Ligand SMILES: N[C@@H](CCC(=O)N[C@@H](CS)C(=O)NCC(=O)O)C(=O)O
């Protein structure tokens with residue numbers, strides 16, 4: 882499963898927003914998470930159960946994680962975790978993502994991204 886940490890995210894966050902934008906354009910599914918957060922674990926499990934690869938950024942493992950949370954606040958209106966992006970777009974937190982999945986809308990978004998990258 883794609884759960885490796887990016888070293889490019891583990892340095893002074895001069896432009897955290899652009900680093901986040903790069904990460905979400907490089908990966909179909911990105912979960913900004915904390916290792917201590919069970920909502921985050923549930924969100925990861927949702928994608929695992931769908932056999933969908935995701936990139937996870939564990940903000941509590943990054944020296945500048947706080948700055949990334951500030952950037953996520955600017956981009957999404959909340960600095961809570963998880964913050965989940967699919968196909969380059971913010972889809973919400975854990976609750977929103979589970980709801981999208983229940984409505985059958987999550988997998989189509991992931992597939993759109995796969996098709997785009999072919
Ligand atoms: N309904 C939101 C709840 C998000 C939330 O409250 N997250 C808490 C942890 S479970 C949080 O981010 N607290 C602030 C922090 O960790 O910086 C979701 O499903 O994502």
Ligand code: FES
Nearest residue numbers: 917918919920921
């Ligand atoms: S579930 Fe409590 S920190 Fe996220």
